[in-house]
Amino acid sequence: MIVGIPKGLLYYKYHPFLITFFKELGAEVITSEDTNKDILDLGVKYCVDEACLPIKIFHGHVVSIKDKCDLMVIPRIMQLNKNEFICPKFCGLPEMVLNSIDNMPPTITDPIYAISKNTLYRWAKTTGTRVTHDTFKIKHAYKKAYESLINHQTGINDKLNNMKIALVGHPYNIYDNYINMNLVSKLNKLGVAVETMEFTQDFLINLEINNLYKKPFWTFARENYGFAVNAATEKRVDGIIYISSFNCGIDSVIIELIKDRIGSFPFLTLKVDEHTGEAGIETRVEAFTDMLERRIQNESNIPTHG
Amino acid sequence: MKATFPHMGNVYLAVKALLDGLGIDYVIPPKNNKTALDIGSLHSPEEICLPYKIMIGNYVQAVEQGADTIIFVGSCGPCRLGEYCELQINLMKKLGYNLNFIVIDYPKDIGIKELFKRINEISGVSNKKAHEKLNALLNAIQVINLIDKIEEMAHMYAGYERNKGECKSLLNKCKNEAMQSKTPIEMIKILKNYQQKLKYISIDINKNPITIAIIGEIYTVIEPYSNFYIEEKLMDYGISSRRGLSPSWWVRNAALSPLKINSYKIRKNAKKYLSIPIGGHAVECIGEAVTASNEGFDGAIQIFPMGCMPEIVSKSILPTISKDLDFPVMSLVVDDMTGEAGYITRIEAFIDLLERRREDVLSRC
Ligand code: SF4
Ligand code: SF4
Numbered sequence: 001m002i003v004g005i006p007k008g009l010l011y012y013k014y015h016p017f018l019i020t021f022f023k024e025l026g027a028e029v030i031t032s033e034d035t036n037k038d039i040l041d042l043g044v045k046y047c048v049d050e051a052c053l054p055i056k057i058f059h060g061h062v063v064s065i066k067d068k069c070d071l072m073v074i075p076r077i078m079q080l081n082k083n084e085f086i087c088p089k090f091c092g093l094p095e096m097v098l099n100s101i102d103n104m105p106p107t108i109t110d111p112i113y114a115i116s117k118n119t120l121y122r123w124a125k126t127t128g129t130r131v132t133h134d135t136f137k138i139k140h141a142y143k144k145a146y147e148s149l150i151n152h153q154t155g156i157n158d159k160l161n162n163m164k165i166a167l168v169g170h171p172y173n174i175y176d177n178y179i180n181m182n183l184v185s186k187l188n189k190l191g192v193a194v195e196t197m198e199f200t201q202d203f204l205i206n207l208e209i210n211n212l213y214k215k216p217f218w219t220f221a222r223e224n225y226g227f228a229v230n231a232a233t234e235k236r237v238d239g240i241i242y243i244s245s246f247n248c249g250i251d252s253v254i255i256e257l258i259k260d261r262i263g264s265f266p267f268l269t270l271k272v273d274e275h276t277g278e279a280g281i282e283t284r285v286e287a288f289t290d291m292l293e294r295r296i297q298n299e300s301n302i303p304t305h306g
Numbered sequence: 307m308k309a310t311f312p313h314m315g316n317v318y319l320a321v322k323a324l325l326d327g328l329g330i331d332y333v334i335p336p337k338n339n340k341t342a343l344d345i346g347s348l349h350s351p352e353e354i355c356l357p358y359k360i361m362i363g364n365y366v367q368a369v370e371q372g373a374d375t376i377i378f379v380g381s382c383g384p385c386r387l388g389e390y391c392e393l394q395i396n397l398m399k400k401l402g403y404n405l406n407f408i409v410i411d412y413p414k415d416i417g418i419k420e421l422f423k424r425i426n427e428i429s430g431v432s433n434k435k436a437h438e439k440l441n442a443l444l445n446a447i448q449v450i451n452l453i454d455k456i457e458e459m460a461h462m463y464a465g466y467e468r469n470k471g472e473c474k475s476l477l478n479k480c481k482n483e484a485m486q487s488k489t490p491i492e493m494i495k496i497l498k499n500y501q502q503k504l505k506y507i508s509i510d511i512n513k514n515p516i517t518i519a520i521i522g523e524i525y526t527v528i529e530p531y532s533n534f535y536i537e538e539k540l541m542d543y544g545i546s547s548r549r550g551l552s553p554s555w556w557v558r559n560a561a562l563s564p565l566k567i568n569s570y571k572i573r574k575n576a577k578k579y580l581s582i583p584i585g586g587h588a589v590e591c592i593g594e595a596v597t598a599s600n601e602g603f604d605g606a607i608q609i610f611p612m613g614c615m616p617e618i619v620s621k622s623i624l625p626t627i628s629k630d631l632d633f634p635v636m637s638l639v640v641d642d643m644t645g646e647a648g649y650i651t652r653i654e655a656f657i658d659l660l661e662r663r664r665e666d667v668l669s670r671c
Contacts, residue, residue: 091584092619
């Protein structure tokens with residue numbers, strides 16, 4: 001049996017888990033290619049117009065491998081943490097895909113509550129039976145998969161000793177280099193180091209959250225807000241770049257929350273959709289880093305004592 | 307304290323009854339209008355959903371009339387509305403207003419103690435006795451149930467009325483008179499009176515009007531300003547319409563959802579297409595489309611604000627329902643840039659389509 005895994009949305013976070021799990025169960029696993037123009041075009045063609053870019057791209061990935069596999073995983077991620085939620089489009093992802101794309105192979109759409117090892121195991125138990133009925137095998141595969149998930153490190157933390165920016169946004173916007181038009185390497189080329197949220201400890205994030213009137217109930221909002229504000233107030237970085245998709249309801253709220261908090265700290269929002277041009281992004285990033293450089297120079301020109 | 311609150315359909319009547327009953331001073335923001343929306347759009351984050359923007363307009367206009375406390379109902383399920391309060395508090399501060407926000411949330415999020423504390427902030431100002439306060443609350447609930455009922459009747463009977471325009475004018479008169487009332491008791495009397503009047507308007511049972519279900523995001527379907535008064539327009543065209551989401555539905559839902567006995571039929575009908583709640587009111591939207599089709603409606607119109615996350619999911623499901631059940635559904639997306647003219651054309655085209663479908667069926671037999 002061939003299991004297909006589309007390389008979109010949170011793939012960058014969970015792929016070792018899914019791949020290991022199905023391989024250990026004895027299935028062959030294929031993934032779609034890295035995002036490219038064809039995949040984007042397919043996504044735009046099949047997905048509802050109003051959706052955001054990452055969702056459209058996910059549709060593209062699905063279309064590109066739907067005829068090559070016997071079973072496709074469309075992860076319906078419901079929760080990553082207790083009492084927190086994620087975007088409604090994740091919870092309804094299978095519905096979006098199955099109603100927009102014809103002739104789909106059988107799919108796995110059971111809800112995933114990745115709150116704890118146990119809740120995740122429940123998902124594995126039901127899903128595993130789609131490949132094998134050997135419960136021992138499923139248990140074993142789950143163990144292996146969980147290990148690989150734990151060992152899977154993501155995150156960028158460049159150790160260049162000049163300017164540094166915090167790169168904030170949803171994982172797929174940060175790690176899918178087609179969506180962000182190779183932003184990280186562009187920054188590196190300009191001599192700018194990049195840090196992402198994975199290196200900020202949870203308790204620091206939560207410290208920032210406690211200053212809010214109300215705790216955000218979105219996991220993404222809590223993490224991104226906490227990281228950006230922490231990096232800014234502790235002056236670990238010289239500026240913040242937020243990469244966001246047009247029409248993302250969650251980003252529109254997080255960006256506002258961050259801006260309210262950090263005041264005049266340098267902040268650049270890059271918004272992407274299928275019409276965004278690479279040149280435009282480049283100019284804006286360059287202008288931003290130039291500005292940061294001037295700021296740093298100005299600061300070092302001011303004598304420290306009176 | 308001079309309280310105010312954002313508009314949403316007829317909620318203002320219930321809040322008026324409540325605050326009148328409690329003897330608390332209040333300002334009702336001017337009915338939603340272009341200026342309110344312009345103020346909101348000017349100050350709000352560009353990509354926030356439409357309801358947020360209109361609410362900001364409401365606050366500013368109410369504050370201009372002397373309001374100093376804003377009462378706001380928070381979390382309506384896992385969606386942006388729950389995050390509004392934080393941003394709105396910050397925004398109003400930035401605009402230089404010194405306001406007190408009272409956010410009523412579900413007890414499961416803020417704890418029952420905090421909830422009582424917040425409710426106390428409102429009712430503490432009132433010098434009424436405990437049983438009078440309870441009465442005020444019960445009256446307010448009765449008001450919202452009555453006005454929702456009246457509206458529902460007017461929208462449904464509009465297709466059957468013999469004297470064209472009677473339903474619409476009764477409904478509008480009813481709201482105006484209720485607004486002028488001095489006490490909750492008087493308001494309830496007025497509402498009951500109009501309910502009777504509506505019951506006995508002259509109706510032609512043999513008419514077979516086009517029937518349309520209004521589904522979609524809760525604020526934009528309930529607040530007429532945000533959907534260009536679609537229900538009034540349908541009444542003008544002599545079309546019967548029904549909308550499942552209403553403030554009284556919301557109250558019932560909030561009270562009953564822990565028991566999971568609310569809107570059983572809707573959830574059952576949605577099940578085949580959307581089996582788990584994904585946030586917002588997507589399940590209701592899907593369930594109502596299926597229900598309307600089962601009950602012989604001619605079509606459904608889905609309305610939601612630009613960028614509304616749960617309704618985008620619904621929108622991808624609706625074409626399948628439409629195909630499976632041979633049931634026309636049209637989606638309308640509204641935001642502060644939506645032009646009324648184009649919007650009306652689309653509604654008219656949809657009605658034409660529904661009429662033509664009927665003729666086709668007739669000519670076939
Ligand atoms: S979180 Fe934003 S970008 Fe991600 S799927 Fe939801 S709307 Fe799209
Ligand atoms: S349901 Fe839609 S309109 Fe309502 S808060 Fe959520 S995104 Fe905004």
